[in-house]
Amino acid sequence: MEKVRKIIHVDMDAFYASVEQMDNPALRGKPLAVGGNRERGVVAAASYEARRYGVRSAMSGKMAALKCPQLIFVKPRFERYKELSHQIRNIFYDFTDLVEPLSLDEAFLDVTQNKVNNPSATLIAQEIRKRIKEEIGLNASAGISYNKFLAKTASDINKPNGQAVILPKDAEIFLENLPIERFFGIGKVTAEKMKALGIHNGKDLKQFSLQFLTKRFGKSGLHFYNIVRGIHLSEVQPNRIRKSLSAENTFSKDLGSYQEWVMALEGVFEELQERIRRSGIKGRTVTLKIKYHDFTQQTRSRTFEQYPDTAKIWETVLELLRQEELNSAVRLFGIGLSNLNVEEERVHFGKQLLIDFE
Structure with missing residues (x-):
């Protein structure tokens, strides 16, 4: 009999907004935005009442107010969110020590x-969600499957x-039926590139070879090739301590002009x-990673005494881009944060065993 893991992905519903x-x-019951205001700033989270008007996280406050004139803006209270996140995590630990937090509002649990x-991961997920509601007062959604990617995807259903x-x-x-933008690890920019290639869902993605995907998407190509086939071998890592937070993109063609570089960086940012x-993480060091067409690589960094906000991070990225002339055409850009505001909270050790899935 085939042996598989039982993984649960728990994701709090509109966490910041729900806490407020x-x-x-x-x-x-009112449309609410956490972060930003009617004139400037960026929405960190939106209540479900606001989402009905098209208000989304990472949207400018000005645009959010245009979409929803009655929108209420409140300042984020990250210490409060962190406090409740600890309480939620302690509920997880009552069921398993194999807990991998992804951010303040979501985590993977291995309940094999x-x-x-x-023996039922489904019943465990129900009990966890019930306890979060009764003990804390918030709603959570959950996805259950045999690997992390499918569990995370299921939690949105x-x-x-x-x-x-x-x-x-x-x-x-x-x-095969999953829209390409719903695949974990495929962001908005990558999804648009895939759609330009005729890849609109998993069935389309499955038609492309590993060689083609790695040529087009770099090391992410192997990830895309595997996940559409249900292969995701990453284990729940309870003792992982995040050292950095980053995003990067390998381009289908080398970029040779300043305008192209800025447009590409906008997608990465x-x-x-x-x-x-999602993570609530801040970092004092901003790093711009550049890989040229000949695969040589360069990084440029700046460290601040205080944690910069997202507007300052973007401004710094552009300053780093202009710091000195780029050597040649660019095939990859990455933006990273380090010197983070995180610390080791709890370390667990244990071997993840395999039993029948139920």
Whole structure:
């Protein structure tokens, strides 16, 4: 009998906005944006009431206000979000020590073997969501499957306040029908590039060879080749300590002009912004990574005494780009943050064993 893992991905529903609505009853049921304002700044999170008007995270406050004139803006309270994130994580640890937090509002859990001796990952996910609601007052969604990629994808299916399971026997058809922008690791810019190649869903992606995908998308090509076939071998890593946060993109053709470089960097920065928003992470060092057409590589960095906001990060990226003339055409740009505001919170050790999936 085939042996597979049981992985749960728990994702809090509109976490920052939901916390604000929980703590301030006057905000409940109203369109709410955390971060930004009507004139400037960027939305860090939007309530579901605001999302109905098209308000999204990483959108400018000005655009959000145009889409939803009655939108209420509140300042983010990251210490409060962190406090509740710790409480949620402690609930996870009642079920398993194999917990890998991705950000303040989401985590992977390996419940193949668990502390409650429950063979059903689906029932464990239900119990976790029930406890989060009863003990903290917030809604969570969950996805259950045999690897991290499918579990994360499943957690979006019945949002908000729901869960879904993708069984091994259903994975192939599910992945073939999945829109390309829903694949974990495929951001907005990459999705547009794929659509230009005629790749609109998993079935389309499956038609392309590993050689073609690596040529077009660099090392990410192997990831794309594997995940559409249900292959994602990464284990839940409970003792992982994040040292940096970054985003990068390998371009289908070398870029040789300043205008092309700035446009390309905008796409990379958009991806980094989303990761910053999801993780709540800040960094004092901003790094620009440049890989040229001959595969030589260069990095340029600047370190601040205080944590720069996203506007300052973007300004710094452009300064680093102009710092000195680029040697030749560019095939890859990356933007990274280091010297982060994170510390080791809890380290667990344990071997992840394989048993039958249920």
